Amino acid sequence: MESKLQYYMRVLKGASFDKFKTVVNNAHERSGKSKLSIVLDMINCTLRYGAGYNDYVIFEFWDLNHKQRDTYLTRMRSKKFIMFMNDHDYADIFDNKNEFNEKFKDFVGREFLDLEVATDDEIKEFYNTRSKTFAKMKDLACGIGCELLKKEDFADADAFLAYTKEKGFATIEDVIENHPDIAKIYPFSVNTMRMITLVDAQGKGHCIYAVFKMGINGRVVDNYGLHGPVDIETGEFLYPAHSGDTTAGIHYTEHPYSHTPLIGYKVPFMKEAVEMIERAAEVVPQMRYVGWDVAITPNGPAIIEGNNYCAHDFWQLPGQTPGGIGIIPTLEKVIPEFKF
Secondary structure, three states, rough: OOOOHHHHHHHHHOOOHHHHHHHHHHHHHHOOOOOOOHHHHHHHHHHOOOOOOOHHOOOOHOOOOOHHHOOOOOHHHHHHHHHHHHHHOOHHHHHHHHHHHOHHHHHHOOOOOEEEOHHHHHHHHHOOOEEEEEEEEEOOOOOOOOEEEEHOOOOHHHHHHHHHHOOOEEEEEEEEOOOOOHHHHOOOOOOOOEEEEEEOOOOEEEEEEEEEOOOOOOOOOOOOOEEEEEOOOOEEEEEOOOEEEOOOOOOOOOOOOOOOOOOOOEEOHHHHHHHHHHHHHOOOOOOOOEEEEEEEOOOOOEEEEEEOOOOOOOOOOOOOHHHHOOOOOHHHOOOOOOOO
């Protein structure tokens, strides 16, 4: 296994000096502190808390004391936690869209077709029986390579078949529809929740956090849109939303498309969503730490995908972390055997 020093050296080797300067300038402008003091403090945070320079800005560490900073799941701590919790031999189930859909078919709530094994006739039948479909690449995440394919945009089923092969899609699926209360916020993408689960030492799944994500600017996926935490018992939106660029420090109290107020908004079917992902978390117990993307349809929750490398930033952001306390105390309650 890679040592802590080896990991630090690999991260430093891959770091960009230009990006580092941009981050330092960002921190200087927003904090009012000198660039030298920021650089020295960044080094201190890397050594003490495993924080990368982006972490320093994302979490606004310049405003936090040692006790607060030490509660944050930073980039390097996140990597260490993932390695402890997840067996890499099982990661392909989550990376491969076709494997994932088959393994979690009881939770995905939609029909799908594996293009690696489907016949030409099956693909054309899928096209003929739907007004639109959603296409995905095999091993990509964060909405990369996804396309919404409308029947009207193709001359016929043969043209659709040719396009899927030309693009190299691995999966085509039914298009998930938002619950009406969610569609009114932003109708052009499936607006999902990123729900984090941990499987404890006894094999029981726990939902510990949920972030509601919304599309923006005409995008058909909600990645890099707006997001903010919701109460896992009530589904209530708790704080102003952050933009997809978590280094920007931009907040929204309403969605810029619909002007729907966000604070106090309640996600439908929250109880059912939590129960569903806690069951799903136990399907592959070797993967004990997963971030699930969950849609809320008119009929209830449906899993879009599971992520075995969870983003560590958007569940402990400024303005959304009471008292400036990060997520580590929550993790320790479920996984007390891991030492951060």
